[in-house]
Amino acid sequence: MTVDSPPATAEAEPVRLPAWRRWPIHATFVGVYVVLACYLFSGLWAGILSHGDGYLTTSSQDQYDWEWFFAVTARALTHGDNLLLSTLQGHPLGVNMMANTAMFGLSIPLAPVTLIFGPTITWALVLTLGMAASAGCWYWLMVRHLGISPVPAAIGAAFAGFAPPIVSHANAHPNLAVFFVLPLIIGQLLKMRTGEHRIRNGVILGLLVTYQLFLGEEALLMAALGIAVFAVAYAVVRPRDAWASARQLLPGIGISLAVFVPLVAYPLWFQFAGPQSYDSLQHGNYGNDLAALVTFPSRALAGDHPTALAYAYPTEENSFFGWPLVIVFLVVAVLVWRVLAARALVLTTLAITVLSLGATVAVHGHDTGIPMPWAILGHLPLFESMLDSRLTMICVPTIGILLAVATDLMLARTNRIKVVWSIALAAALVPIFPIPLLATTHAPTPAFFSQGIWRQYVPAGKKLPVIITVPTPEPTDMRAAHWQIEAGLGFALPEGYFVGPWDGTRQGSYGPAPRPTTELLRRVRDSGQVAIITDQDRLNAQQDFAYWGADLVVLPPYENDAALQKTIEQLLGPGRTAGGVVFWKVRVV
Incomplete structure (x- = not known):
């Protein structure tokens, strides 16, 4: 249970195991995440292991593009080429790699894998191990920093790592499916609230944010937006504590910026002012249809591909939580309302969902013309290049944490309540449990x-x-x-x-x-x-x-x-x- 939880009854308080006896439990849950990731990409790996080739069908042309980024990065390292600009595509002007999703944070360390085994193996490893690591790190955050018991944390982290929006992007966008650094950043911020070891913690935060920048800038921007909205929500529900936390955090954040800025100054200059740079990427109004929030995703046990396709392309199913989970979320909001930090998470989830609807509200494909806050925020620098529908990805970890907090609370109640809650949780999560992504092979090479x-x-x-x-x-x-x-x-x-x-x-x-x-x-x-x-x-x-x-x-x-x-x-x-x-x-x- 979180540090802000109301006191539990003596009868209900669970028995806590010593830390050293929890490691087998932690390792088991991480192993489950690895198995789940292998299951999700089983078609891709089956092709690789049997034919030496695999291609995610729904990725359309994106897997070709990502493999190209991996291969070109590896070549640049071995040939002494410019990592930030490649003329192998878009000749003669080339491609500004920083202004694209080159994912240097993984393409560089995995360059030996790419050179020896080829970029398809790198692609499969990034997705499989990256998603498993993401769920594992969300689990670590919930157990280590939020004080949630292992079983509830494991459930919440599984959702955070394999929720419908994440699975959807796993078809084609590893930068929007591999988030293992984000819970580490949040954990570091929570550590810095104490004011202890400011220099060390500030340096670590700066390095983590730098690394995330080279994994995915869009994910970093969404995380920053989510943290900012949570900070405002927390200040509303607990202003005195929020002010005290801010006073402890600001010096450490200043140190982290002193680390971050010199490390990213040149790459960001190259991205925004170097060859083949650009100012913005306009997408138009692509907010979530309100009906999509209660629709089942296409690759899930209860998935309905034709219905889902009416609201989004399979790689952009950015909400699609299903109506049972939406109902359970509303129940969770009531259950955890007395937990102030959880209350702030509820408010954050609702606020971000409103932003994700875009400039105007659409229902079943009909634009109602009702204006929404994104009509203003979407014109600000950086945000104008984002797809507004993707903002619900910020809600994935907040919902996961709230499910974990609620489960932790319910497991401390009577057996009857435990059974009722378990049934409700299963009703919400089983229908959206992912099924393996479709896979084939590359088109033959002449x-x-x-x-x-x-x-x-x-x-x-x-x-x-x-x-x-x-x-x-x-x-x-x-x-x-x-x-x-x-x-x-x-x-x-x-x-x-x-x-x-x-x-x-x-x-x-x-x-x-x-x-x-x-x-x-x-x-x-x-x-x-x-x-x-x-x-x-x-x-x-x-x-x-x-x-x-x-x-x-x-x-x-x-x-x-x-x-x-x-x-x-x-x-x-x-x-x-x-x-x-x-x-x-x-x-x-």
């Missing part, structure tokens, strides 16, 4: 790339040849990035799937503005009709190939590839065939 045939046709001695795959890589098709990895990252690709400035502006966008030849070939791909090439098209192609520094144009087996081949032949003449592709050497005039 032998032209996997067997290194391409090397015979690029200029000898050129440090970084440029190959134009047709159509060029884009957010809806990033297979070329996988072929590039299979080819040892030996050539550069134009365009691609990353966030960068749009067409010479400071507005962020997914992928660069397509060049005329790119648009031409994509129209052919989509229509299946051979283009009638004009002199302007030929001039555009010459200019585009010169801009890209192109050496080869490669047409792999593709939708409407016959029409694409005939179109390219009008630009470059007859193609040659090798390794399962048709290719053309480019001679820029």
Whole structure:
């Protein structure tokens, strides 16, 4: 039970085991989290272990992109390249890695794994061990700093680590599923409330926040928002204690900033002012539909994929707690209301949920036009680049902690109350228990790339040849990035799937503005009709190939590839065939 709990009756007070006898219990629960994570990604690991390959189906193109980040980071470390900028994609301007989700906090230490076993193994390890570690660290926070008994803490931490929004993002966004540093940051803040060891605790906090920045800036921003809202809520319910805590915290926070700022100053400058940086990334109003809060997620025991899809894409099911849990949460709010810190958590959860609804309230897809606070907050710096629907991810640990506190309280009551509470808890959590994520394998890599045939046709001695795959890589098709990895990252690709400035502006966008030849070939791909090439098209192609520094144009087996081949032949003449592709050497005039 938390330090702010009301006194329990003598009859109800549970027997506490000595600390040394709890370690087997703690280890057991952490082991359960590892098993649960392996179960969640069992399809991915089955493919890897049986075929040496695995791909999360619902990730769409995101797994290709993440593997590219892992592979490029490992290559940069071994080749002495700039970690913060890569021209292997988006050539010739490149990709600002700090302005994207390179996740250096794991991609750098796991670089040896990537180099030896490949980025797919790194991807699987980051997700599996990362989610298990997240649940384990939430458990540690609840037991060590919140004084919650092991069994209730284990239940709350399991929710915090594997709740529907986390599982949804685990399909494609490890930066929004791997949160093991956040409970450590919160634990450090709680330690600093005592005012003891200010320098040491401040330094540790600064290092933790720095590390989280290199794991995921969006998660760090959401955590900061959640902590700020909780601080306000706590000040409302217990102003005197909140003021006393603030006086103890501020000196330590100042020390942590003195550690944090020098460590991140240059990377953040590079992110916001370096090559291929941008000012903001506009998403529009993507707040949670009110109905989504009570809907079951698609990958759960009670999941209904068609219903869930009506409210969000499977990788953005940011609420989807299910109506039983919403009811139980309201009951929990009543049960824990006398616990002042828990009361502040209830208020935080409600406030963040309101913010997550976006600028206006939507119900069953109908925009009611009712204005909400996000209409103002969403225009502030940094927040304007966030998806407002993702804010409910802040509610995941708050709900998990509240479930743990309520369970701790109920287990100290009579047997009848214990049974009733256990049934209610099961009714809330069993329907949203996750089922394994769908998995398949990568699209086949043409032998032209996997067997290194391409090397015979690029200029000898050129440090970084440029190959134009047709159509060029884009957010809806990033297979070329996988072929590039299979080819040892030996050539550069134009365009691609990353966030960068749009067409010479400071507005962020997914992928660069397509060049005329790119648009031409994509129209052919989509229509299946051979283009009638004009002199302007030929001039555009010459200019585009010169801009890209192109050496080869490669047409792999593709939708409407016959029409694409005939179109390219009008630009470059007859193609040659090798390794399962048709290719053309480019001679820029």
